[in-house]
Amino acid sequence: xxxxxxxxxxxxxxxxGALGDRVLYVLTDLxxxxxxxxxxxxxxxxxxxxxxxxxxxxxxxxxxxxxxxxFTALSSxxxxxxxxxYSLHKxxxxxxxxxxxxxxxxxxxxxxxxxxxxxxxxxxxxxxxxGIMRISEQIDALECxxxxxxxxxxxxxxxxxxxxxxxxxALFDVVGILGGYLAGVKLMGVNSGSFFSGMEQSVTNxxxxxxxxxxxxxxxxxxxxxTGRGYFVQKIRGAGFGAESVSKVTTxxxxxxSIAVLIFDYLLTAILL
Amino acid sequence: xxxxxAEHHESAIRFVDVCKSFGxxxxxxxxxDHVNFSVPKGKTTVIAGGSGQGKSVILKLILGLLRPxxxxxxxxxxxVAAMGYxxxxxxxxxxxxxxxGGALFDSLTxxxxxxxxxxxxxxxxxxxxxxxxxxxxxxxxxxGHEEKYPAQLSGGMKKRVGLAxxxxxxPKIVLFDEPTTGLDPVMTKEIYExxxxxxxxxxxxxxxxxxxxxxxxxxxxxxxxxxxxxxxxFTDATQISRSTKxxxxxxxxxxxxx
Numbered sequence: 001x002x003x004x005x006x007x008x009x010x011x012x013x014x015x016x017g018a019l020g021d022r023v024l025y026v027l028t029d030l031x032x033x034x035x036x037x038x039x040x041x042x043x044x045x046x047x048x049x050x051x052x053x054x055x056x057x058x059x060x061x062x063x064x065x066x067x068x069x070x071f072t073a074l075s076s077x078x079x080x081x082x083x084x085x086y087s088l089h090k091x092x093x094x095x096x097x098x099x100x101x102x103x104x105x106x107x108x109x110x111x112x113x114x115x116x117x118x119x120x121x122x123x124x125x126x127x128x129x130x131g132i133m134r135i136s137e138q139i140d141a142l143e144c145x146x147x148x149x150x151x152x153x154x155x156x157x158x159x160x161x162x163x164x165x166x167x168x169x170a171l172f173d174v175v176g177i178l179g180g181y182l183a184g185v186k187l188m189g190v191n192s193g194s195f196f197s198g199m200e201q202s203v204t205n206x207x208x209x210x211x212x213x214x215x216x217x218x219x220x221x222x223x224x225x226x227t228g229r230g231y232f233v234q235k236i237r238g239a240g241f242g243a244e245s246v247s248k249v250t251t252x253x254x255x256x257x258s259i260a261v262l263i264f265d266y267l268l269t270a271i272l273l
Numbered sequence: 274x275x276x277x278x279a280e281h282h283e284s285a286i287r288f289v290d291v292c293k294s295f296g297x298x299x300x301x302x303x304x305x306d307h308v309n310f311s312v313p314k315g316k317t318t319v320i321a322g323g324s325g326q327g328k329s330v331i332l333k334l335i336l337g338l339l340r341p342x343x344x345x346x347x348x349x350x351x352x353v354a355a356m357g358y359x360x361x362x363x364x365x366x367x368x369x370x371x372x373x374g375g376a377l378f379d380s381l382t383x384x385x386x387x388x389x390x391x392x393x394x395x396x397x398x399x400x401x402x403x404x405x406x407x408x409x410x411x412x413x414x415x416x417g418h419e420e421k422y423p424a425q426l427s428g429g430m431k432k433r434v435g436l437a438x439x440x441x442x443x444p445k446i447v448l449f450d451e452p453t454t455g456l457d458p459v460m461t462k463e464i465y466e467x468x469x470x471x472x473x474x475x476x477x478x479x480x481x482x483x484x485x486x487x488x489x490x491x492x493x494x495x496x497x498x499x500x501x502x503x504x505x506x507f508t509d510a511t512q513i514s515r516s517t518k519x520x521x522x523x524x525x526x527x528x529x530x531x
């Protein structure tokens with residue numbers, strides 16, 4: 001039995017209706033995601049806590065991302081070292097290279113690139129896993145057994161991401177600075193002492209705190225958006241059905257979480273710097 | 274509508290004037306239109322009808338996975354549609370569910386799948402859980418498959434594991450969503466035998482949604498036919514051909530040869 005109200009309406013009303021429908025959909029989606037975040041955080045406090053699952057997720061999100069973070073950080077640091085050297089050389093300020101590389105990595109590139117790498121590697125996998133569990137009724141099965149899917153499935157991923165992303169960011173910073181050192185000092189011949197003393201003098205606790213806050217927020221954004229999109233795979237308009245919906249929503253989750261990371265990077269820098 | 278059985282037995286589940294629609298604001302598709310029926314306690318109710326007629330929606334409404342647009346879904350005397358999260362969790366403890374595709378957790382072994390409700394919802398020790406799961410595996414002919422993953426099982430075995438998991442907490446009501454879809458006739462017969470044995474043994478109320486007509490009717494104490502949002506209730510298959518509605522008589526003639 002179908003009820004179609006749009007057929008006899010004038011075009012202008014249909015356009016306004018479609019616009020209103022779109023706005024309502026976006027607001028509903030935001031509300032849904034907000035409630036999802038709340039339940040996932042409440043799930044962290046519920047007993048019994050799944051310690052074994054947390055360790056598994058730490059292994060997947062954290063330890064599993066070490067290689068990709070290492071090589072991304074090394075190449076980013078080396079590029080920064082080379083670019084920085086050529087820019088600073090023009091003003092005879094090569095001694096500032098250590099300061100430029102470390103500040104850029106600790107405050108900006110470290111947290112942002114780590115979050116983007118985690119979104120691409122672990123975020124996409126988390127979204128696909130939860131999306132498949134949703135379409136194959138595994139999440140329904142959990143609910144039918146009166147098992148809270150947030151405590152059982154989502155919250156351990158949240159906690160693992162909140163622990164892993166800051167640690168991976170710290171690793172990124174260290175390896176990135178090493179890359180900058182290799183390019184600047186070993187390849188371009190900048191004085192090793194001035195590289196490290198410049199770094200020591202310019203990096204303050206405030207800079208490190210900013211980097212840590214960013215990494216926490218970005219970790220939360222990535223795990224929230226990626227698990228949330230997977231959880232609501234059947235409610236996302238235009239995603240289609242079955243395997244196709246999971247693939248589309250996974251792409252959407254990575255894109256959305258990457259954009260959110262970049263927007264929040266600007267906001268946090270503007271607020272906290 | 275024939276409600277003889279429901280009138281003479283206490284109801285386990287009752288739908289009172291339930292409506293449910295899907296779709297966008299401008300284009301609604303009404304799946305259930307002021308639906309009323311009861312599921313008698315300890316008996317088997319079969320819900321049959323074409324694809325997309327809302328059979329699985331009925332199961333999801335019973336479990337509180339969907340909320341009706343209007344009306345009441347009563348489990349015992351409690352309205353599932355008006356319940357908060359905690360009350361809903363309590364009611365769900367009464368149910369076992371066998372999903373269409375089994376809904377087994379694909380990252381867990383057969384043993385872990387069956388043990389999951391016991392681990393999460395009881396305070397049994399690991400040894401007690403192990404003993405109970407091994408006994409169930411043996412009873413359902415799954416001994417030796419404990420360490421396999423769902424992807425390594427046949428369709429029939431997945432259903433049996435799903436049934437084993439559904440029965441672990443001794444449910445009062447078991448919902449079966451297309452229990453024999455995709456199975457060959459031998460496996461279908463095996464699942465029906467398993468259903469009969471476990472129901473006799475545990476005495477649960479069964480609600481079966483199925484396409485397997487007319488075979489599934491042999492298990493039924495009550496048959497509900499669903500068509501275009503409306504329900505018709507019968508006490509046995511022979512009543513269907515005597516319906517006053519021409520489309521139901523046509524259905525009986527085409528599908529059941531009556």
